[in-house]
Amino acid sequence: MTEHAWTDVDYEWMKTAIDLSQLCPPAEGAFSVGAVILNSDGEEVARGYSREGGDLHVHAEESALAKVNHAQIVGGTIYTSLEPCSQRRSRAWSCTQHILHSGLARVVVAWREPSYFVDDCQGVELLTEAGFTVVEIPELAEAARAANRHLPGLKP
Numbered sequence: 001m002t003e004h005a006w007t008d009v010d011y012e013w014m015k016t017a018i019d020l021s022q023l024c025p026p027a028e029g030a031f032s033v034g035a036v037i038l039n040s041d042g043e044e045v046a047r048g049y050s051r052e053g054g055d056l057h058v059h060a061e062e063s064a065l066a067k068v069n070h071a072q073i074v075g076g077t078i079y080t081s082l083e084p085c086s087q088r089r090s091r092a093w094s095c096t097q098h099i100l101h102s103g104l105a106r107v108v109v110a111w112r113e114p115s116y117f118v119d120d121c122q123g124v125e126l127l128t129e130a131g132f133t134v135v136e137i138p139e140l141a142e143a144a145r146a147a148n149r150h151l152p153g154l155k156p
Contacts, residue, residue, distance in 0.1 A: 006108065006137045010079070013038065014110050017079040018143050020049040020060065026150035027051060029117070033082040033147075035060035037068060037104070040075035057090040065098050074103035081144040083113040084123040096123040099132070106133040111144040116154055 006014075013036055020034025030050060037046045048063025055063075061080050084095035084107065099107060113121035128134050148154055 006135050009042070010108050010135060011137060011140070013077075013079045014081070014108060014137050014140050015143075016047070017060075017081045018110060018140060018147070020047055021081045021144065021147035023052075024050045024060075024147065027056065028151070030056075031082055031113070031117075031148055032150070033060035033080060033144075035064040035078055035080040037064050037073055038077045038079075039073055040105075042077075045072055045076070059085060059091075059095050061095040062091070062098055065102055070101075070103045075105045076103070077106040077108060078102075078104050079108045081110050081140075081147070083109045083111065083121055084127070085113065085118070086122040086126055087118045094123075096126050099127060100130055104132070106135065108135045108137065110137050110140040112136070112141075114154065116151065 017034040017036050021032045024032035032050050034049045036044060039045050046064045046067040049060045052058055052063045061078060061084050084099055086094050086096045088094040107127050124134050
């Protein structure tokens with residue numbers, strides 16, 4: 001089960017991740033997501049956003065994780081504006097799989113992935129089952145959703 005006990009620090013970092021999601025070039029077939037990774041000392045080590053660098057298939061978590069040496073993030077936290085994907089069409093690994101193999105210990109999300117592209121995303125559940133601490137900040141879900149207004153008919 002996800003924890004709902006987020007801190008003021010979590011709230012501020014999630015706002016940064018949401019700001020990053022605003023940088024995503026809109027795409028009809030993808031969510032706009034931002035992600036920030038902190039090491040176990042709470043220092044930022046990487047950030048990323050969907051479709052960063054012109055790669056139309058890169059997800060925010062994948063982009064941020066590609067910028068780090070996994071040894072530097074052991075026990076750290078990733079802030080992602082949308083629940084990490086648990087299924088993927090465009091790549092071999094989902095974002096959940098990347099996080100499971102990253103060395104991170106904690107995942108903070110603002111918005112659960114709605115059944116828009118994939119029915120019943122299981123990112124939070126898979127991470128929780130694997131022993132990750134998963135924190136949800138539903139108070140920021142609408143702000144995370146706002147970067148995705150380009151998707152027709154998207155419901156909260």
